[in-house]
Amino acid sequence: NIFGGKAGGHPELLASMIGDVLAVERQPIGFSVDDSGRHLTIGSSYEADIKAIEGQNGRKVTIDNHPLAVAPGHSLVVAKSRSLRHQNHGIDLDLSARTALYSPFEYAGP
Structure with a gap:
């Protein structure tokens, strides 16, 4: 429900931009936070650092009160991707060394 956009919020907006779903798989997710950034892995197909x-x-560079904020009420931290790669289902995407943003967020059910 969340990732298909049926629960509303930001995932609903993202779901409206998806044309074809290539696959739905269970993958282990790794996520770590430190003072300088974030690191995410999803199986061996995806990595973001x-x-x-x-x-x-x-101090960190932040953006406040952005009209398209993923997490309204939270400042965005401006970052740079040391690595941002996705390789699976015929997609080989590398967006390393580009602008990135992050902020606190929480998905909660009704």
Whole structure:
């Protein structure tokens, strides 16, 4: 329900942009957080490793009150992807060394 967009919220918007579903699989998910960024793996098909960029006085660069925020009420941290790769089902995508954003979020049921 969540990832198909039926539960509403941000996943509903994302689901409206999906044309063909190539597969649905169970994969182990790894996620870690540290002061400088985030790291996500999904099986051996997907990896994202992003690091916050440094602003004035060594602080993180943030964006507040963005109208398209994934997590309204939370600041976005501006980051750079050290690696961002997806390889599965004939898709070989590498978006490493590009702009990334992250923020706290929580998916909760009704």
